[in-house]
Amino acid sequence: MLGNLFVHDKSPNYSEETIDILRLIRSENVGPKTFFHLIKLFGSAGKALENIGQFSVKGGRSKPITVFSRSEAEKEIDELKKVGAYLLTYKDFNYSSLLIQIHDFPPVLCYKGNITLLNSEKVIAIVGARNSSINSRSFASKIAKELVGEGYITVSGLARGIDTAVHEASVNSTIAVIAGGIDHIYPPENKGLFERIASNALLLAELPVGSKPLSQHFPQRNRIISGLALATVVVEASLKSGSLITANYALEQNREIFAVPGFPLDPRCMGTNKLIKDGAYLLESSADIISNMVTYDKLKKSLEETQNSSNNFKLPIGDNNLEIKDVDRQVVIRLLSSSPVTFELLSNETKLPLPVIYTICLELELAGRIARHVGNKISLIY
Template identity: 35%
Template sequence: MVLSDRQRLDWLRLIRSESVGPRTFRSLMNRYGGAAAALDALPDLARQAGRTIRICPQSEAEREIAALDRLGGRLLALGEGAYPPALQAIDTAPPLIAVLGRSDVLLRPCVAIVGSRNASAAGLKVTARLARDLGEAGFVVVSGLARGIDTAAHEASLGTGTVAVLAGGLDEVYPPQNIPLLQRLMAEGAAISEMPLGLAPRGRDFPRRNRLVSGLSLGTVVVEAARKSGSLITARFANEQGRIVFAVPGSPLDPRAEGGNHLIREGATLCAEAAHVVEALAPLVGREDALLRPPHAMRDGAGETPSQPLWDELDLPGIEPAPLARWPEPAAAAPDAGTGAEDGQAIRRRVLALLGAAPVSLDDLVRASGCSARDVSRTVLDLELGGAIRRHPGGALSRAED
């Protein structure tokens, strides 16, 4: 699929509206069939949830698109052929990503290399060797353009392709010392961001970026990391996304090795050379099941948890993401026929009766109810807005506590 200019503008307005994150975006698209209809419905939905939110004006979205065009970038939409397939598979995939450089590298198999900003000389040497050898093996190296390990990974893979994921807008490079590096990597690589142009990165934006670093990649290699570090947040995201986590072991006397050694203890794959990564990932390249949880994933909960939620999203969870083939919306979508009042109340009672304190998936709820997925999804949304049910990580549902 390819979005029209009008649809791309509406998508940008929707994701830039207040309290709309990736999950809310997909919930709204599932319910209303398109971004334009979702924008029309959003103010009333917010009022039902007891909130008033700011809708991104059309003029603001038009200025962002024009500014990105002047910068030489483009917006890729979830479901378009140029959108990175690995990133598309995660449940918090950004609806739109801004790209500078060669977008074709995003379609090649990627490996993330992350680690300490205050890296040791040995850590920098190991990183450079890993990145160079992985590039020569056909992998694109992904990292976050930070000082230390990230910088070494990008520099060693300039000739084979590297992707820098920015926490702020593409015109707000952090740290600024790496602006020359970013310019150099454009020749064979790319930079991406989900954030608006002009937005300088804030503390909470770095965990958001970290999920994209791991989401782009079949595997994530942690070279050096303290026990409380952003690199372990990236490892946690990778594990939750079903990707393979690798860790380079280090001396127990070096605090920078504590995080990697901990990950190995929790089930991460030990990595002493690029061959260990290639051996594990080569069978996954080009396979549809390559993005599923590997058979020897780390224990759930391994890694570091972000200190706060990634988004302050409008409370519209609980709807299973639609198959990407249903997007974009039809040019003139017909209004929903809806469910009759009597039938709607019956489905509502059935859904509530099936839910208890133990979370269940939407698929299980649909099967148990005997109703259509569409009717159950609509009912779940209404119950969520009314506070009758709650959503858990991974999309599971339960009755709200009285």
């Protein structure tokens, strides 16, 4: 993998490719899935940047989408430098080889601290309720300490409650994934913990420096927490908690789930009890994790095989010269609705080749007219 040269006592030497990757992911209407479809179509971030404006107009925009400029990218890098943080792209050898297997992995991460922790072969996510009970915090702390004693790295979200207990118990061997920019400490009472992790372990953020942690950012953050880990441990969680969202991401990512059982009438335990009913490992001690944990190499091989078999985005690399008629675009738009459908169904219905369907949908996505869903499905945005 090609990437950045990191010299931590000097300014990092970012490659042109890294600058282009940052510009593309920060451009209007470009999320992780769209980013990689653009890479597949155009072959590189640089080529994609040259074409996305035109593509968005073909998708129905009255004017091209806003492309993140080079000066804006350089400004973001300067802001990172001011807060002692660095940029990491999916092309860098330090990028997590487990995280890169999830279907919407972040092309760019910002970090502070020891980046070598990111590719540890023994990472366990531990999450739970913010308004947690004292017993659950004590148990989370105990589990974290015991796992670190066995050579594991913990990962959590630096939130109040369980997350805080986990990070404090493993402060030299932990990864904190935050929902805002790498410079935004939330909650504010974790300022000291934030600084200790930055000095001794690792802080990660997907959003640009200066971003505040909004409610919609937390689920986005949670997919990274589970994606970095061999397995996810849920200590306490209500039925509609962020911790259950993390557990659901872990299931989608083919990772194991461990859940701590709790008193049936406590709302904070209903989520974990449900996870156990649904097949999660019942967790009573760290031995339950260690004895049931799949090895890093075995999981990595399994994930790679799954990704290869499910990768049905069949557009050949660099095939951006397809003859597409406006009438074909209109036919596809008429068939779309708010109910998600597969690309294959659109191809069968329209008799258009899949590469044409993919390209039309990419144009529509850049124009902000469609949304992507799990299972390689799309729907129309009204």
